[in-house]
Structure formats: structure tokens, C-alpha cells
Amino acid sequence: MADPAKNTPLTAVMTADVTLDVNGAPHTLHLDVRTTLLDALRDHLNLTGTKKGCDLGQCGACTVLVDGRPVVSCLTLAATQQGRAITTIEGLERDGKLHPVQEAFIEHDAFQCGYCTPGQIMAAVGLLNEGVPATDAAIRERMSGNLCRCGAYVNIVEAVKAAAAAQKG
Ligand code: FES
Numbered sequence: 001m002a003d004p005a006k007n008t009p010l011t012a013v014m015t016a017d018v019t020l021d022v023n024g025a026p027h028t029l030h031l032d033v034r035t036t037l038l039d040a041l042r043d044h045l046n047l048t049g050t051k052k053g054c055d056l057g058q059c060g061a062c063t064v065l066v067d068g069r070p071v072v073s074c075l076t077l078a079a080t081q082q083g084r085a086i087t088t089i090e091g092l093e094r095d096g097k098l099h100p101v102q103e104a105f106i107e108h109d110a111f112q113c114g115y116c117t118p119g120q121i122m123a124a125v126g127l128l129n130e131g132v133p134a135t136d137a138a139i140r141e142r143m144s145g146n147l148c149r150c151g152a153y154v155n156i157v158e159a160v161k162a163a164a165a166a167q168k169g
């Protein structure tokens with residue numbers, strides 16, 4: 001169907017109520033059904049710790065956990081995530097104490113500008129949720145979807161190793 005006055009196609013925006021479980025709390029949002037999880041978090045819930053880098057699924061800056069596993073939120077539609085447990089960088093601390101991976105990133109100076117850091121930390125937490133990697137190469141491989149323009153990779157691997165060692169006990 002076209003607008004005869006302008007001869008341009010008319011598009012209807014479909015919206016829906018979407019309830020997201022974010023950091024342990026439910027939030028019902030009225031969203032354009034095309035809204036990404038990243039935009040829902042940042043623009044509708046004001047959880048701006050999750051960063052937008054490429055918005056194309058290529059940099060990992062927007063990584064969050066869904067049911068404990070890392071996903072790139074820029075390629076995930078918010079409306080498809082109802083009923084799942086979403087964790088952002090803001091949801092990692094417990095009783096005012098940073099998550100061990102956050103502590104390890106600070107201890108090992110695993111960032112420079114910090115823009116990629118929330119995504120790196122969420123990817124690392126997701127990685128450790130699935131078990132401790134046996135080698136540095138395995139850590140690098142598992143973290144390879146998270147780019148760091150500052151080149152902090154060496155210290156990021158050290159931080160993940162330290163957090164893994166702490167998890168092992
Ligand atoms: S912003 Fe999502 S992968 Fe780059």
C-alpha cells in the first residue's frame with residue numbers, strides 16, 4: 001500500500017508489551033517488535049553499562065548473559081527473550097562486592113579506555129560458567145569474539161586465568 005500524496009510505501013510499526021527479566025527483576029516494556037535487546041537495555045532500561053560498538057555482531061562490546069551464556073545483544077531481538085534470565089554488567093555485583101572476574105580485570109589492569117570491558121567481562125563470566133579452559137590458547141579462542149581496540153589482550157587473558165584459578169579454588 002502506498003501513500004498516493006507522496007508515492008511512498010506506508011509501513012505500520014508493530015509494537016508489543018515485552019517482559020524482560022533483567023538482573024533478577026522483571027521489566028515490562030512497550031516496544032517496537034524490531035527493538036534489539038541492546039537498545040531495550042540501554043534506551044528503555046537505562047542500563048548503559050552494555051556498550052554499542054559495531055551494532056553488527058562483530059565486536060562483542062554488547063555481550064550480555066542469557067541464561068548464563070554470552071550473547072551479542074545487538075543481534076538479539078528483545079521480544080524473543082521473554083522468560084529468560086538476562087544479566088548485564090550492572091547485575092554482576094553481589095551485596096556491594098564486585099564479581100571475581102571484575103576484580104581480576106582490575107587486578108591485572110586488563111583495560112585501557114574501558115569501552116570493550118563490560119563485554120569482555122560478560123564473555124569471561126559466560127566462559128567460566130561453562131567450565132575452566134585448559135590453556136591460554138583456549139581462553140583466547142573463547143574470547144575471540146570480543147575485540148579490544150586498545151590491544152589489552154595479554155592482560156585480559158591474565159585476568160581470565162586468575163578468575164579461573166580462583167573459581168577452581
Ligand atoms: S555492538 Fe554488538 S557485536 Fe558489536
Ligand code: FES
Nearest residue numbers: 112114148149150
Ligand atoms: S580497553 Fe579500550 S577497547 Fe578495549
